[in-house]
Amino acid sequence: xxxxxxxxxxxxxxxxxxxxxxxxxxxxxxxxxxxxxxxxxxxxxxxxxxxxxxxxxxxxxxxxxxxxxxxxxxxxxxxxxxxxxxxxxxxxxxxxxxxxxxxxxxxxxxxxxxxxxxxxxxxxxxxxxxxxxxxxxxxxxxxxxxxxxxxxxxxxxxxxxxxxxxxxxxxxxxxxxxxxxxxxxxxxxxxxxxxxxxxxxxxxxxxxxxxxxxxxxxxxxxxxxxxxxxxxxxxxxxxxxxxxxxxxxxxxxxxx
Amino acid sequence: xxxxxxxxxxxxxxxxxxxxxxxxxxxxxxxxxxxxxxxxxxxxxxxxxxxxxxxxxxxxxxxxxxxxxxxxxxxxxxxxxxxxxxxxxxxxxxxxxxxxxxxxxxxxxxxxxxxxxxxxxxxxxxxxxxxxxxxxxxxxxxxxxxxxxxxxxxxxxxxxxxxxxxxxxxxxxxxxxxxxxxxxxxxxxxxxxxxxxxxxxxxxxxxxxxxxxxxxxxxxxxxxxxxxxxxxxxxxxxxxxxxxxxxxxxxxxxxxxxxxxxxxxxxxxxxxxxxxxxxxxxxxxxxxxxxxxxxxxxxxxxx
Ligand SMILES: Cc1cc2nc3c(=O)[nH]c(=O)nc-3n(C[C@H](O)[C@H](O)[C@H](O)COP(=O)(O)OP(=O)(O)OC[C@H]3O[C@@H](n4cnc5c(N)ncnc54)[C@H](O)[C@@H]3O)c2cc1C
Ligand SMILES: Cc1cc2nc3c(=O)[nH]c(=O)nc-3n(C[C@H](O)[C@H](O)[C@H](O)COP(=O)(O)O)c2cc1C
Ligand code: FES
Numbered sequence: 001x002x003x004x005x006x007x008x009x010x011x012x013x014x015x016x017x018x019x020x021x022x023x024x025x026x027x028x029x030x031x032x033x034x035x036x037x038x039x040x041x042x043x044x045x046x047x048x049x050x051x052x053x054x055x056x057x058x059x060x061x062x063x064x065x066x067x068x069x070x071x072x073x074x075x076x077x078x079x080x081x082x083x084x085x086x087x088x089x090x091x092x093x094x095x096x097x098x099x100x101x102x103x104x105x106x107x108x109x110x111x112x113x114x115x116x117x118x119x120x121x122x123x124x125x126x127x128x129x130x131x132x133x134x135x136x137x138x139x140x141x142x143x144x145x146x147x148x149x150x151x152x153x154x155x156x157x158x159x160x161x162x163x164x165x166x167x168x169x170x171x172x173x174x175x176x177x178x179x180x181x182x183x184x185x186x187x188x189x190x191x192x193x194x195x196x197x198x199x200x201x202x203x204x205x206x207x208x209x210x211x212x213x214x215x216x217x218x219x220x221x222x223x224x225x226x227x228x229x230x231x232x233x234x235x236x237x238x239x240x241x242x243x244x245x246x247x248x249x250x251x252x253x254x255x256x
Numbered sequence: 257x258x259x260x261x262x263x264x265x266x267x268x269x270x271x272x273x274x275x276x277x278x279x280x281x282x283x284x285x286x287x288x289x290x291x292x293x294x295x296x297x298x299x300x301x302x303x304x305x306x307x308x309x310x311x312x313x314x315x316x317x318x319x320x321x322x323x324x325x326x327x328x329x330x331x332x333x334x335x336x337x338x339x340x341x342x343x344x345x346x347x348x349x350x351x352x353x354x355x356x357x358x359x360x361x362x363x364x365x366x367x368x369x370x371x372x373x374x375x376x377x378x379x380x381x382x383x384x385x386x387x388x389x390x391x392x393x394x395x396x397x398x399x400x401x402x403x404x405x406x407x408x409x410x411x412x413x414x415x416x417x418x419x420x421x422x423x424x425x426x427x428x429x430x431x432x433x434x435x436x437x438x439x440x441x442x443x444x445x446x447x448x449x450x451x452x453x454x455x456x457x458x459x460x461x462x463x464x465x466x467x468x469x470x471x472x473x474x475x476x477x478x479x480x481x482x483x484x485x486x487x488x489x490x491x492x493x494x495x496x497x498x499x500x501x502x503x504x505x506x507x508x509x510x511x512x513x514x515x516x517x518x519x520x521x522x523x524x525x526x527x528x529x530x531x532x533x534x535x536x537x538x539x540x541x542x543x544x545x546x547x548x549x550x551x552x553x554x555x556x557x558x559x
Binding site: 002003004005043047048049050075091215216217218219220221222223224225226227228229230238239244 | 278279280281284285286288289301309310312313314315316317318319321322323325327330462472473521523524525527528
């Protein structure tokens with residue numbers, strides 16, 4: 001793992017949906033090595049703990065990364081108040097990203113709500129060979145669907161209340177998709193219940209699956225052991241650490 | 257540049273700044289940012305005889321100016337520590353302080369015994385972890401048991417022995433005197449203060465363990481007070497910690513009587529904290545025309 005800490009400029013700020021923000025940050029040395037699925041540990045003035053936010057997109061040419069986050073509490077609220085040209089202190093890139101296969105393989109990327117952002121960089125790798133199944137509560141929470149569209153991915157948009165795209169959960173959409181055609185790999189990030197359903201389907205169709213998990217963090221780099229999550233390795237249960245062993249895990253290893 | 261080196265319980269540290277046990281793992285992760293050789297020493301993650309899984313997550317909660325943790329001594333066990341971590345740290349030109357704990361006196365004794373003959377420079381016996389059911393703080397809140405366990409470990413090791421004290425006691429000076437009588441070469445304090453945080457919407461504690469150890473700037477004044485009291489009641493050296501996040505805090509801690517200073521929670525917010533503190537100490541000494549850092553230890557002038 002190679003990471004850096006520094007103060008980096010927010011070069012673009014956008015409000016994607018109610019309480020959801022999109023920052024593009026100039027940080028060439030991070031962009032240089034960042035991979036899909038890794039995260040940034042963001043310091044927010046006035047708070048003792050940093051906030052982990054997934055890297056949504058990496059632009060190596062322009063030396064920028066993009067993070068998309070939702071206001072969930074006091075910290076993310078203060079982060080949302082940061083404006084273009086302010087410097088933010090981040091440690092990145094952290095954790096293990098998704099395993100990317102040859103881009104000619106068929107991939108399904110699935111995101112639920114604020115689990116959608118890390119899927120953009122994955123879809124960018126597979127482009128037209130990617131199916132993006134993204135789910136939200138309602139039309140007003142939909143984010144990033146156009147990003148997947150412009151990458152050439154086949155987008156299946158779902159909302160719980162049917163106000164946009166198809167009505168229902170991403171797991172239903174995935175089941176339909178898998179009845180039609182198999183895939184080489186599935187990537188997913190979102191609530192535990194959603195991940196559970198996806199893992200069941202991946203097992204049923206015997207498709208490799210990687211999921212990204214969340215846990216509260218201290219150091220973000222693997223030193224403090226606070227971000228424990230239960231996993232199985234060699235048939236034995238053990239506490240892995242989301243920040244260093246994850247956030248991406250093989251679905252066969254996780255216990256949800 | 258001033259002389260930052262201190263002699264602590266017979267061990268020479270090139271500077272008094274040491275990342276605290278539990279916040280720095282075994283050093284590997286932070287070596288991505290700076291060479292470990294710049295540190296006075298490293299107090300390694302609390303290690304027990306057998307490997308431990310620790311407590312279920314969430315294991316951390318944010319509090320005003322601090323944090324609560326309930327890791328519960330997750331560690332790979334002493335044999336793995338000696339096989340994989342010590343040889344690595346031994347190449348880093350810094351002092352290795354092995355922080356150890358156990359559920360029983362026998363466990364602590366056996367753990368210390370296995371360290372004998374390794375490259376470890378000093379043992380820090382943790383009798384103050386608030387996050388484990390057995391052992392841990394149980395030894396550290398009673399003078400008799402604190403003295404007994406210190407004596408037992410003292411008997412099996414020739415390494416300098418530092419005992420880490422709990423602030424969750426009525427009289428920390430009594431405990432400090434007891435471990436001094438038990439043969440400790442030094443004391444370190446403070447471990448975390450027992451605390452709790454409740455989510456008012458779910459009405460559940462944030463920590464799965466319900467309670468956890470408070471550290472960070474919130475505990476700093478408590479730590480300074482305790483270091484000062486202990487430094488004035490024992491004749492063995494004191495290693496101070498608890499909420500140190502800037503060089504000014506480190507100076508304060510040393511004026512109160514600490515000859516080594518450990519940095520814990522500050523690392524999460526500022527991974528470069530130890531480097532910044534070492535630079536700041538140098539500057540402070542130069543600005544005040546003090547040539548030797550030992551000249552500030554315990555030099556507070558109380559009213
Ligand atoms: C690897 C990883 C990637 C993430 N990626 C994104 C992302 O791309 N976009 C996004 O909007 N959110 C993401 N999150 C969740 C995000 O970190 C939390 O929503 C955020 O920390 C909440 O902070 P707060 O101050 O608003 O909430 P508060 O509840 O006030 O925070 C208090 C403490 O709890 C921690 N905490 C609270 N909720 C979470 C959570 N869900 N996960 C981890 N820690 C939490 C905070 O970090 C803080 O230490 C990610 C989490 C992880 C672990
Ligand atoms: C996440 C975490 C894990 C810790 N684990 C240990 C441990 O294994 N052994 C120990 O003696 N102290 C442990 N501590 C206590 C610290 O070493 C230190 O005494 C305490 O955090 C106060 O210092 P601080 O305010 O600088 O963090 C831990 C603290 C934290 C925050
Ligand atoms: S947050 Fe410190 S080990 Fe994961």
